[in-house]
Amino acid sequence: MVMTSSLSDDGIEAMRAVMREPGRTLLATDFDGVLSPIVDDPQTATALPAAITALGRAAQCLGQVAVITGRPARQAVELGGLDQARGLDELIVLGQYGVERWDAATGEYQVPPEPRAIADVEAALLTVLEQAGHPQARIEHKGRALAVHTRTLDDADAAFEALRGPVTALADEHGLKVEPGKLVLEIRPSGTDKGDALKALAADARARTVIYAGDDLGDIPAFEAVRELRAAGLNALSIYSLSSEESAVRSLSDLVVDGPEGFARWLARLADSLDVRANAFAHGG
Template sequence: MGSHTDAHTSTDPLPTPATAAGRAGLDALVADPGRAVIALDFDGTLAEIVPDPDQARAHPDAVPALAALAPKVASVAVITGRPAEVAVHHGGFAGVPGLEHLVVLGHYGAERWDAATGTLSAPAPHPGVAAVRAELPALLERAGAEGTRVEEKGRSVAVHTRRATDPQAAFEALRGPLTGLAARHGLIVEPGRMVLELRPPGMDKGVALLDHARGLGAGTVLYAGDDLGDLPAYDAVDTLRAEGTPGLLVCSGSDEVTELKRRADLEVPGPAGVVALLAALARRLA
């Protein structure tokens, strides 16, 4: 993608965002990193998408890159639909020197884990989740959804179709019934990459990102994601831009989701590309 010579040296090139707003966001981050918030999705962004979500792990270079970058910025926030403790475990974030400025906002911000203290804060779960969990096996059996997998998330439930004989057909067949089930119990359905998640309304990555960035008085915000659930966070960055806070939208590219690519200022090749960008930023800010 070349180097952006206005703000970056040829000895440590950073990729050039494709948009003027993205270039302004990157320049602002480099100029004043102490007020920058770096926000990142987990699955598909810091970790490769795998058939069994329990086996997902952060890219091997992710923690070293984050540990190098986090002390130089106001905050690094991992914003995920997973429980915070699961993301901490799968990311290997606990007890790492340099990650004191890291927070994990789990369940779309309903939970918060702080690396500096190792503490987790969370409200009580929505009662509809337990009701949906109880009805889900019978619904899947009626739908003949062989090969689907239910992921328990505590505050939400996700149905994965990636292992079905025809993953896309199973996804489409289940979308209507799961939407009806969710609605009966006051929940919504969030579609993703071969996954349908049933969760409470009012929980999304955009709300979590806006609360976090505004709470810190962020001077610039970078957000990197890969899936439809990241679009609210993209919207949040656009909101902050409209208020005068520069931002950079990064897409962890894949062949499965194209909508983020159209919105992004900068596309990188999957988690390896995201980690390379974080490492390059850390070197640039050194």
């Protein structure tokens, strides 16, 4: 049985603020493991239709809705069908942990050039995997990042641990950093994380309430940003989308939902509440 949590006191306060001032609320969410179930081949991930529908409904009332992902922005837009989704015509997608941006309002992508160090590491990576005894680990080129996946290997956990050191050493050599995830080591330039991305979005949107949903180690900076924003006087809520593989994020969250299905249900309830509120105002209630 999946154990989910009830809302923390700070979370209750934040939800009251959302209902009071939805137009001053930023709702930001990770893609994989939150809108989209985790799959063996990341190229085949798709967003849950129920999650996208509910996100589009909620977006009608909220100040800003955004997706913040480690994926290239274009890939998240395509896999999520985010350029076709009803109600998401003001959506912002921040890709590569905030380095790339797509605006639904204009359809434009802002994608800076790939760092040279990524190509250099890619050229050396297979040799490092071979020397560590796991040449079958899958290398994914993600534009400004490289990912080494051990998910499809028989000894996935052992391979992950065996590769962690050598891959980190290679990244260090080229001035890059390694972000460990669920059976994946992601190599990318330092200086960008989901926490910086979330804080910048909150400032741009002049948000008084911020909600962030994530599921993985790469989301920890965003969960920490939620705490910082709260300390700075905003209402803020972090939601952990429960996964069987990663629980280190859980202790930082205000609410635990049961994976992407649970998050889709939570979004639908939020959209329902916002509809009720909008109707009450429409009828002078």
